[in-house]
Amino acid sequence: MGLPPAQEALAQMSAQRAPGASLAQPAAKARVVILATGGTIAGAGASAANSATYQAAKVPVDKLLASVPELANVAQVRGEQVFQIASESFTDAQLLQLGKRVSALSKQADVDGIVITHGTDTLEETAYFLNLTVHTSKPVVVVGSMRPGTALSADGALNLYNAVATAASPTAGGKGVLVVMNDEIHTGRDVSKSINVRTEAFKSPWGALGMAVEGQTYWFRAPVKRHTVHSEFDIDHIDHLPQVEIAYGYGNASPTAYQAFAASGAKALIHAGTGNGSVSSAVVPALRELRAKGIHIIRSSRVVGGGFVIRNAEQPDDQYDWIVAHDLNPQKARILAALALTKTNDAQVIQRIFMDY
Structure with a gap:
């Protein structure tokens, strides 16, 4: 009595294999x-x-x-x-x-x-x-x-x-x-x-x-x-991150937090603004003063997901030499701002970096 068809097919495949050949080994795992x-x-x-x-x-x-x-x-x-x-x-x-x-x-x-x-x-x-x-x-x-x-x-x-x-x-x-x-x-x-x-x-x-x-x-x-x-940033050549802080925008906001962060040595401030990175009229003069002292002002938004801060909307960013964080939330804007400051102190270059990354 002959072999069942499936077993006979396997036997024929084995017989046709070249002498010394072996079944293919599974690929090594990553x-x-x-x-x-x-x-x-x-x-x-x-x-x-x-x-x-x-x-x-x-x-x-x-x-x-x-x-x-x-x-x-x-x-x-x-x-x-x-x-x-x-x-x-x-x-x-x-x-x-x-x-x-x-x-x-x-x-x-x-x-x-x-x-x-x-x-x-x-x-x-x-x-x-x-x-x-x-x-x-x-x-x-x-x-x-x-x-x-x-x-x-x-x-x-x-x-x-x-x-x-x-x-x-x-x-x-x-x-x-x-x-x-x-x-x-x-x-x-x-x-x-x-x-x-x-x-x-x-x-x-x-x-x-x-x-x-x-x-x-x-x-x-x-x-x-x-x-x-x-990326233009390389961890192998970065040993320090400049201080960047986040201050939150809200109704009845005051400039106190921004001024305190600046006094502590911050090189840039992320403004977690309402809506389109809006800045209270009570805070704008202080931020302009801090920018005049060399501290970068970066407008982000506290709004969660699905939008982005538009440059020169709500605030005249070109006039004030401010930066917008585009669609990055405040905490990610802090990371990118710190890395940008390892490369440049030019607000226009930093703005380009925010659009690229």
């Missing part, structure tokens, strides 16, 4: 380094019911990776503990340290992608800083979670899995620094935390770049602003 900095993704609550009340930055990177064994299905992974802090405590010095480590790893032949685990409070600032300063086309992904791993319906494990899968994907290369949260892939340039207690907290005013689903990446658009290898 090598991804995870840099841990703390945050909620490394947090722990007192009980499973604590999704919003917990201690951040408690779980070390080795335990974090061990809690998601499925990572081995999408990449060869190793981890480093860079910091163990809640992200609201991130300083400029730590931004520089992290950026230099990412840059150094990106130059290694045995590293195909990098993931940074991060607290969500300032995740968008770190992602934008890396997007502006790390000269690599390799995938760099920043990820966090809105709930600690001890909580019911914790989101950190899946976020981390999706981040590693994205960093391991060749399709993620050349798109700048990415943020992966809640199955969505965002550009670090646009994304911001817009909700403080739900897993769909991170949104981009111009939309996500794509999605990460079951270890696969799906893309729908690409960034157009300058980033990474096309």
